[in-house]
Amino acid sequence: MTTKNQELASWVSSVAELTKPESVVWCDGSEQEYQRLIDLMLEEGTLSPLNSETHPNCYLHLSDPQDVARVEHLTYICTDDPEAVGDNNNWLAVDDAKQKMHALYDGCMQGRTMYIIPYCMGPVDSPYSRCGVEITDSPYVVVNMKLMTRMGARALARIEREGTFVKGLHSTGELDPERRFIMHFPEELSIMSYGSGYGGNALLGKKCHALRIASWQARDEGWLAEHMLILGLESPEGETHYIAAAFPSACGKTNLAMLIPPEKYKDWKIWTLGDDIAWLHKGEDGQLRAINPEAGYFGVVPGTNAKTNRNAYDMIQQNTIFTNVAQTDDGEPWWEDKKVGEPSVDWKGNDYTPGNGPAAHPNSRFTVSAKENRAYSSLAEAPDGVPISAIIFGGRRRELAPLVYQAKSWEHGVLIGAGVASETTAAATGEVGVVRRDPMAMKPFCGYNFADYWAHWLSFAERLENPPKIFHVNWFRQDAEGRFLWPGFGENLRVLRWIIERCKGTVDAQETAIGYLPLEDGVDIADLNIDPAVWRALISIDDDQWRQEMDEFGDYLDSFGERLPVALRAQHQMVKAALT
Numbered sequence: 001m002t003t004k005n006q007e008l009a010s011w012v013s014s015v016a017e018l019t020k021p022e023s024v025v026w027c028d029g030s031e032q033e034y035q036r037l038i039d040l041m042l043e044e045g046t047l048s049p050l051n052s053e054t055h056p057n058c059y060l061h062l063s064d065p066q067d068v069a070r071v072e073h074l075t076y077i078c079t080d081d082p083e084a085v086g087d088n089n090n091w092l093a094v095d096d097a098k099q100k101m102h103a104l105y106d107g108c109m110q111g112r113t114m115y116i117i118p119y120c121m122g123p124v125d126s127p128y129s130r131c132g133v134e135i136t137d138s139p140y141v142v143v144n145m146k147l148m149t150r151m152g153a154r155a156l157a158r159i160e161r162e163g164t165f166v167k168g169l170h171s172t173g174e175l176d177p178e179r180r181f182i183m184h185f186p187e188e189l190s191i192m193s194y195g196s197g198y199g200g201n202a203l204l205g206k207k208c209h210a211l212r213i214a215s216w217q218a219r220d221e222g223w224l225a226e227h228m229l230i231l232g233l234e235s236p237e238g239e240t241h242y243i244a245a246a247f248p249s250a251c252g253k254t255n256l257a258m259l260i261p262p263e264k265y266k267d268w269k270i271w272t273l274g275d276d277i278a279w280l281h282k283g284e285d286g287q288l289r290a291i292n293p294e295a296g297y298f299g300v301v302p303g304t305n306a307k308t309n310r311n312a313y314d315m316i317q318q319n320t321i322f323t324n325v326a327q328t329d330d331g332e333p334w335w336e337d338k339k340v341g342e343p344s345v346d347w348k349g350n351d352y353t354p355g356n357g358p359a360a361h362p363n364s365r366f367t368v369s370a371k372e373n374r375a376y377s378s379l380a381e382a383p384d385g386v387p388i389s390a391i392i393f394g395g396r397r398r399e400l401a402p403l404v405y406q407a408k409s410w411e412h413g414v415l416i417g418a419g420v421a422s423e424t425t426a427a428a429t430g431e432v433g434v435v436r437r438d439p440m441a442m443k444p445f446c447g448y449n450f451a452d453y454w455a456h457w458l459s460f461a462e463r464l465e466n467p468p469k470i471f472h473v474n475w476f477r478q479d480a481e482g483r484f485l486w487p488g489f490g491e492n493l494r495v496l497r498w499i500i501e502r503c504k505g506t507v508d509a510q511e512t513a514i515g516y517l518p519l520e521d522g523v524d525i526a527d528l529n530i531d532p533a534v535w536r537a538l539i540s541i542d543d544d545q546w547r548q549e550m551d552e553f554g555d556y557l558d559s560f561g562e563r564l565p566v567a568l569r570a571q572h573q574m575v576k577a578a579l580t
């Protein structure tokens, strides 16, 4: 295979000249190619087989112990104008960044195979989809891209038809954290990644393309690229509403997208369209419509069990690549809170010793095709996506944020999104459990200045005839002993029901300074055994705490200076005024 696209052909040869691989392979995306690369990695020892009786076609990859998460401090947006990128990103001038990267890439693929991966983010026949080509020296990246994207011949055909594509160059390098960078060049639609083989650092279609580069493109073209799941909620009457929800990394998107309703609501059904990224466009019908650019899941493993997420648990029993989990004696994958089996080998490949940290890495992941999910919606393949009724923002807050509240308008909803703050998780390197500001769950992923991003969000009030209603949820409130106040997981369906009823205008709410909260009997919890005082705490606000929150949020907004949209400042002042 080669290509008729001149730009692609000459880029590939210039990369080969720089990196000096032993051989070059064009990936066609076939099953045979996938199996060939799996066999190659088994032979090399970069992949281990798992118990093939209980877990057919499942494999385990252990990454370098220093390469287990995204590296936000080594991730840069490179443009001419630093102001365009904002303080929410690390910035480098284009020429400086390229010089740095070229020095790292020089000869880096000697003795290795260079793989060329054409891919399409979104259904290949959708006008909303966008293509890219990733060049990598990692077979692990190729097999993950096969599961996560529409990869190979059909994508290449679209690139040859369309002409434009995102150029992503990745090399595993020496895995030295001192020689690791993830650089983005949105003005020329290109990505350069070096020194990490892990997830969002290396699978360039995902966070690098579908969020950082795409958010920049989306601003220019009038759409939105967001860190959101997409689900369909079908009522017993057969009416389906679609919801998009943005929570920071490891804060519950995959779980919500695959929710199984509790026994009492077994006639309700959740359909998964996506679990991590949504591209939102104004459709022909004037509605905001969503597609999922991905075709698979790169999900957090710990915490997944038959009770918390049966769909995900069943989905990863076959045809799955596990990264950084532990193993049992029988060669089955094991992780914290799996609730079956015992670990015998930990995620570093050593004999498991209790007291020596978790057996599976807290950011261990599964990679699996979306088709393995029994709740996968057939509309996930629809070229024009699905109409969105509600947008939900959320975070991990042990205090402050109530279970659910609704924005008073689109503009107020943008303020609520901009105000998202959440406890950090193991999905990125750094301290875990500290509250940080994470607007729209996009702090690590928005490829341009947040002030301009909020202005872009605000502009949808005029663009859309009937914009979705906006909500905020928090599944993670805790008591003084660290116990969750809300049961979460399947029971979150009760909150989704309230959200849809609010969209339809069929349930009343209490108006507070921060938005509309449920009335005491607004959400059905009768059978849940929640202490009435706890329930009241979940659906009320503490004015003093919120005054402090709004002051801190105000200081954060001030840090964007003159660029901050006036309308956002006005919304902030309205909430503050309502609190006094």
Ligand code: GTP
Pocket (backbone or CB within 6 Å): 247, 248, 249, 250, 251, 252, 253, 254, 255, 256, 275, 276, 298, 299, 300, 301, 302, 303, 304, 308, 427, 475, 476, 484, 487, 488, 489, 492
């Ligand atoms: P990324 O893939 O990093 O973007 O994460 P995500 O947002 O998809 O998070 P995911 O659904 O994988 O959940 C992360 C962790 O939160 C897992 O350990 C889950 O078990 C846990 N979790 C998810 N939903 C809930 C919930 O409703 N309540 C509680 N207490 N924990 C939850």
Ligand code: SPV
Pocket (backbone or CB within 6 Å): 069, 070, 198, 199, 200, 201, 206, 207, 248, 249, 250, 276, 298, 427, 428
């Ligand atoms: C996240 O961190 O939000 C993820 C995993 O979804 S990664 O692909 O590594 O970004």
Ligand code: MN
Pocket (backbone or CB within 6 Å): 227, 248, 249, 250, 276
């Ligand atoms: Mn994510």
